[in-house]
Amino acid sequence: MERRRKRPDRRRRMRRKCSRWLEALTIAGVLLGACGLAVAQSGQSSQSGQGGQSQPPAQSTDKSKTPDVTPLTLDAAPPVNAEEDAAFKAFKDVPSTDLNKKIELGEDLVKKYPQSRYLPPVYYSLTIAYMQTNQVQKMLDVGDKEVALVPNDITTLAILAQTISRTTNSSTPNAAQQLDKAATYAKKAIELAPTLPKPENLTEETFTAGKNQALIAAHSGLGLVLIKHGKNADAIPEFEQAVKLDTNPDPVNYYLLGMANKSTSHFDDAIAAFNKCAAAPGPMQAQCKAQADDTKKKSATELSAPK
Structure with a gap:
């Protein structure tokens, strides 16, 4: 029982560490164009003549300012709304440690302004907050909405890929489709990562670390999908x-x-992998050690496959 109680705490700590790192990089404009999009639109609403500092979505090749808002709606850009701007500022200012408040304000903003210019960064932050509070289905739902608006957000693509792969089992409705979606998201994140341009205000080390965090989740998610398909x-x-x-x-x-x-x-x-797993403090030590011992016994009676 003690082991069962510790495992959720450990997983939450790992998710917090990873998500804080990813969130900081994403908001800085490293992995997610949505935040830059929101800032650009906000700047347009207050300084119509200074929109040149905005950064268009990576998939757009048009140099004009108008396409910056087209991923959010099929119509023209929504009109300026001071209350909407204030709602987003209040949401953004909530500390990342106050997850319940972050979720409350984010859900309220989405409900009140369903075509808000701020949907991508709000959806992204809600994805992280739902993950940290173990609201998996809400996380998956809002994450899908976020990547629909910002298809090149490798952070959310990777997080969704890993989460779907780890939570989908034989009793999951539409399990095959869910695993296919996880694989698609993972492959897309892996494909996009090398194409991301480095912002001038970031060091190469910081930029690479941010991309690597997304790639770790993407490779892990894709690997588990392959295991569940029997493609070890x-x-x-x-x-x-x-x-x-x-x-x-x-x-x-x-x-x-x-x-x-x-x-x-x-x-x-x-055996080498199980030993490294067993060397890490935590609830998986005993399981990994048992697998290492079992594999040693198995190797004594069976031939190893060539590499």
Whole structure:
């Protein structure tokens, strides 16, 4: 029972650490064009002659200012609304530690202004807040809405891919479709990451770290989808990338890497992964140690597959 109580706490701590890092980078304009879009539109509403500082969405090739708002609605840009601007400012000013208030103000803003210019950053922040408060279905729903508006947001794509892959099982409605969606999101994040331009105000190290955090989640999500489809050999390089990019690898990824290697009779690699998982303090230590011991016994009676 003690182990069961500790696991949710550990997972929440890991999610907080990851999401704080990703959120800081995204709001800075590293991974998500939506925040820059909202700022640009806000600037247009208050300084119609100074819109040149805005940054258009990455997928837009038109240099004019008008396309900046087209992802939000099929019609023209919504009219300036001082109350809407104030509502977004109040939402943005809520500390990231006050998740309930963040969710309350975000949901109110979306309900009151369903075509708000601020939907992308609000949806993104709600995705993170729902994840941190274990409201998985709400997180998935609002995350889908966010990536529909900002298709090049690799952060949300990766978070959704990993979450869907880890929460989908045989009893999940439309499980096959959910896993397909997770794979699509993960592959898209992996494909887009190398194409993102580095903002001038960020160091290469900071920018790379931000992209890597998204790539870790994307590779992990794709790897687990492959395992659930029985494609363990294909899953191995995905988890290898996830642990390689992570300065503090998630034991879950080492465990899954071990299981994929064990299932394909790569016993030495499986034992190495399980041992690294077992070396990390936490509730998975015993399970990883047991898998390492079992794999050693298995390797004594079965031939290892060639690499």
